[in-house]
Amino acid sequence: MFDDDLLTYLETYLTEERKQRFSDVLQHRTKHITVAVEDVYQLHNTSAIIRSCDVFGVQDLHVVEDRFGKRLDKNIAMGAEQWVDVYRYQTTADCMARLKGDGYQIIATTPHNDSTMLPDFFPTVKSAIFFGTEKEGLSEEVMQQADGFLKIPMVGFSESLNVSVSAAIIIQQLAQKVRASDLNWQLSDIEFLEKRLDWTKKSIKDVEGIIKRYLNA
DSSP, X not given: OOOHHHHHHHGGGSOHHHHHHHHHHHTTOBSSEEEEEESOOSHHHHHHHHHHHHHHTBOXXXXXXXXXXXXXXXXXXXXXXXXXXXXXXXXXXXXXXHHHHXXXXXXXXXXXXXXXXXXXXXXXXXXXXXXXXXXXXXXXXXXXXXXXXXXXXXXXXXXXXXXXXXXXXXXXXXXXXXHTSSSOOBOOHHHHHHHHHHHHHHTSTTHHHHHHHHHHO
């Protein structure tokens, strides 16, 4: 059960501008599309992808850390990790099982295969967009279980982009398409409230002490 009274109380510690900013941003947040990165080696790339998710309104990022461990550079993410929910997995299988269980189709990004061009792709159902390592791309596990393939049109000699650049382009394009559609793409009412509470807590110093005093009052 969501504690409306706690949210109301904690928001007294915020300025009106801060509260309005949270509401304005959350109005544009979506979980209809989500992003998954698999074993990205360069830690600044994962951090940059988190920032792109925040900038373009994608609430969740799923990170597989099987081979290279944690790949988050807070200096590059520039605080975006506070506003984006990052879920970490030790294996690709765990990540895909979670996403499929939550009703997502798996879309693999690859310049090869019979991929759909980005301008021609529209996520009519909940879609998890997978990005792979800088040199090797996605694992065979993802490629075999993917429900579809996606690529960015290119007209130069190079046939690939840096993974964080590819992610930024695709996230921006898909988020824009979804928000302009008639899909039910926004956060649910309860998701909206839970995220308001989460962000409010992250904005208050000694919030645990404040909550403890509130509960004991």
